[in-house]
Amino acid sequence: MSLVEVTDLSISFGEVRAVDGLSFSLEAGGALGVVGESGSGKSASAYALLGLHRGTGAKVGGSVRVAGVDVTAADDAELRALRGAKAAMVFQDPLSSLDPYYAVGDQIAEVYRVHHRASRRAARARAVEVLDRVGIPDAVRRSRSRPHEFSGGMRQRALIAMALACEPQLLIADEPTTALDVTVQAQILDLLHDLRRETGMGLLLVTHDVGVAAESVDEVLVMQSGRAVERGPVGEVLVAPREPYTRALLAAVPRVTEPRISSGAKPADGGDGRDGGDGRDGGDGGEVLVEAVDVRQVFGRGRTALAAVDGVSLSVRRGETLGVVGESGSGKTTLGRMLVGLLEPTSGRLTRDARVQMVFQDPVSSLNPRRSIGESVADPLRASGERDETAIRARVRDLLTRVGLAPESYDRYPHEFSGGQRQRVGIARALAAEPELIVCDEAVSALDVTTQAQVTALLAELQQELGLALVFIAHDLAVVRQVSDRVAVMRRGRIVEEGAVDQVYGNPRDPYTKQLLAAVPALDPALAVVRRAARKELAAA
Structure with a gap:
C-alpha cells in the first residue's frame, strides 16, 4: 500500500x-x-x-x-x-504558525505529549533533541526562546523540528x-x-x-x-x-546564467568597486538622479546601536536599473527607504535630484482594504493639489490601463484581485506621481514565476516608455540578473561588490557573492545534486 x-x-x-x-x-x-x-x-x-x-x-x-x-x-x-x-505539515509562514507567547521548546514538547504518554521532562528533552537535529545552535538555550527571537530561517527550522517530534511517516x-x-x-x-x-x-x-x-x-x-x-x-x-x-x-x-530582459536602457559601467567602488560619480551612463556618499543608518543607541547601513556609496542614473541583492538583514531595504526619503541618513550625504516613489513588497498591507483601488491610485494626484474629480478619475483609468488592468477596475477592492494584479495597482499608484525613479522593494518576491515574469516585463516596458530609473531590491539573484544593468551586493550594511551585472554574475570577486550565487536553485536535478555536495564540503571546511 x-x-x-x-x-x-x-x-x-x-x-x-x-x-x-x-x-x-x-x-x-x-x-x-x-x-x-x-x-x-x-x-x-x-x-x-x-x-x-x-x-x-x-x-x-x-x-x-x-x-x-x-x-x-x-x-x-x-x-x-x-x-x-x-503525517505532519510545515506551513509557509512560521511566524503565524507558532504561538508568540510560548517558548519554542515548550510548543514542540506539547506536540510530543499530545501523541505520547511522556513526562514534561521527557518531552522537553525530545524538543531539544529535534531542535539540535534541524541545526539550531545551542539547542538547550534556544529552546527557551520565543519565536520573535528567532530569524526567519531559524523559525522555519523550528517548525520542521516540531513536525519531526513524533517521527511521522x-x-x-x-x-x-x-x-x-x-x-x-x-x-x-x-x-x-x-x-x-x-x-x-x-x-x-x-x-x-x-x-x-x-x-x-x-x-x-x-x-x-x-x-x-x-x-x-x-x-x-x-x-x-x-x-x-x-x-x-x-x-x-529566471536564470542567473541568462542576460537581462531588454528595457531599452543603456547598461552603465558601475566600476569595479567594493563598498561602492568608483561608480558614485555617475560615470558616462547618464544624468545622476540619486547619489549616496558614505551614508549610514543607525538604529538604537549605545550598546544596542545597530548600523543597518554602514558607509554605503552609490549612484542611480536616469533610465538604468540598479539591482541590490543580499540576505535578510543585509540593509538593502533600509537603503531603499533612504533613497526615497522615508528615512534620513544618520550620517553621510544623500543627494536626490528627482521625483521618487516606492513599490513595496506586500501589496496587501500597502493598500487600504476599505478603499477601492482607484481611490488608492488617486491619492498621489490629490496630494499634488489636483481637485478636478473628473480629471482624477480619467487619469487613474489611464494608469490602470497602462499597467494592464481594466479601467473599469476603479471601483473594485483589493481583495478582488490576485497577488500579481495587486502589485500592478501598486505600480500604477507609484506612476501617478510621475516619478523619475522607482525603488522596488522585493516587489515580486511573493509572486509565482509566471506572474513574476509579467510584472518584471511590465516594469521594463514602463522604463523604456517613460525613461524611468529603477532600483530593484531583491533576495532573488536570478530575478535581479534579468532586470538589472548594474548590481550592488550588500552584506551586514555594506556593499561588498558592485559593477555591471554581467561582470558581477559572470566573474564575482567577493567570496560572499560567490556564496550567494552557489545557493541559487538549479533547474537541472543532476546539477542540483552536485551543488548540494559542494555546499556540504564548504560547510565542513
Missing part, C-alpha cells in the same frame, strides 16, 4: 472548484513536488491530506488515504491521531522557503533532503518555485486550474516537459 493514495479528489469553495478530479500516489520514503501557479489548487490538495478542510464549509469529494487512514471517512479522533504522529511542506533568502533556502532544502534520507519519511513539497522542486524531490506533479497536467521523474519533467503549460512554466523561471 502506498503512503499516500489520492483518487479523484475534488474541492469546492462555494461556486469555485479549487481541485478537480486529482489523483496521485506517493510511496514510503519518496519525495513528490507539487508545482503550479497561485490558484492552481496545490495547497488546497495538500491540506486535504490532513483533513484540514473539515469544518471550513469546503465541499470535498473523492478518496484520500494517508498512512493507512481514510482521511475523508475518519472521525475527529482518528484525524488527531494522524496529524503530527503519522509523511512530511508535507507547503511553500517552506518562499520568504527566505537564497542561502537560508538552500540550507532548508538540504535539511529536508538529509532528513528524508536518514529517517525514511516521505516528502510532499508544495511550491511555485520550479527550482526548489528540482533541488528536493524525485517526482514532479504539475497542476493548473485544479487539475494535474503532467507528472513524472523530476529529471524528465524539468528537462524535457511534454505539456505546453509545463514548458511555459519553465520558460518563465
Whole structure:
C-alpha cells in the first residue's frame, strides 16, 4: 500500500472548484513536488491530506488515504491521531504558525505529549533533541526562546523540528522557503533532503518555485486550474516537459546564467568597486538622479546601536536599473527607504535630484482594504493639489490601463484581485506621481514565476516608455540578473561588490557573492545534486 493514495479528489469553495478530479500516489520514503501557479489548487490538495478542510464549509469529494487512514471517512479522533504522529505539515509562514507567547521548546514538547504518554521532562528533552537535529545552535538555550527571537530561517527550522517530534511517516511542506533568502533556502532544502534520507519519511513539497522542486524531490506533479497536467521523474519533467503549460512554466523561471530582459536602457559601467567602488560619480551612463556618499543608518543607541547601513556609496542614473541583492538583514531595504526619503541618513550625504516613489513588497498591507483601488491610485494626484474629480478619475483609468488592468477596475477592492494584479495597482499608484525613479522593494518576491515574469516585463516596458530609473531590491539573484544593468551586493550594511551585472554574475570577486550565487536553485536535478555536495564540503571546511 502506498503512503499516500489520492483518487479523484475534488474541492469546492462555494461556486469555485479549487481541485478537480486529482489523483496521485506517493510511496514510503519518496519525495513528490507539487508545482503550479497561485490558484492552481496545490495547497488546497495538500491540506486535504490532513483533513484540514473539515469544518471550513469546503465541499470535498473523492478518496484520500494517508498512512493507512481514510482521511475523508475518519472521525475527529482518528484525524488527531494522524496529524503530527503519522503525517505532519510545515506551513509557509512560521511566524503565524507558532504561538508568540510560548517558548519554542515548550510548543514542540506539547506536540510530543499530545501523541505520547511522556513526562514534561521527557518531552522537553525530545524538543531539544529535534531542535539540535534541524541545526539550531545551542539547542538547550534556544529552546527557551520565543519565536520573535528567532530569524526567519531559524523559525522555519523550528517548525520542521516540531513536525519531526513524533517521527511521522509523511512530511508535507507547503511553500517552506518562499520568504527566505537564497542561502537560508538552500540550507532548508538540504535539511529536508538529509532528513528524508536518514529517517525514511516521505516528502510532499508544495511550491511555485520550479527550482526548489528540482533541488528536493524525485517526482514532479504539475497542476493548473485544479487539475494535474503532467507528472513524472523530476529529471524528465524539468528537462524535457511534454505539456505546453509545463514548458511555459519553465520558460518563465529566471536564470542567473541568462542576460537581462531588454528595457531599452543603456547598461552603465558601475566600476569595479567594493563598498561602492568608483561608480558614485555617475560615470558616462547618464544624468545622476540619486547619489549616496558614505551614508549610514543607525538604529538604537549605545550598546544596542545597530548600523543597518554602514558607509554605503552609490549612484542611480536616469533610465538604468540598479539591482541590490543580499540576505535578510543585509540593509538593502533600509537603503531603499533612504533613497526615497522615508528615512534620513544618520550620517553621510544623500543627494536626490528627482521625483521618487516606492513599490513595496506586500501589496496587501500597502493598500487600504476599505478603499477601492482607484481611490488608492488617486491619492498621489490629490496630494499634488489636483481637485478636478473628473480629471482624477480619467487619469487613474489611464494608469490602470497602462499597467494592464481594466479601467473599469476603479471601483473594485483589493481583495478582488490576485497577488500579481495587486502589485500592478501598486505600480500604477507609484506612476501617478510621475516619478523619475522607482525603488522596488522585493516587489515580486511573493509572486509565482509566471506572474513574476509579467510584472518584471511590465516594469521594463514602463522604463523604456517613460525613461524611468529603477532600483530593484531583491533576495532573488536570478530575478535581479534579468532586470538589472548594474548590481550592488550588500552584506551586514555594506556593499561588498558592485559593477555591471554581467561582470558581477559572470566573474564575482567577493567570496560572499560567490556564496550567494552557489545557493541559487538549479533547474537541472543532476546539477542540483552536485551543488548540494559542494555546499556540504564548504560547510565542513
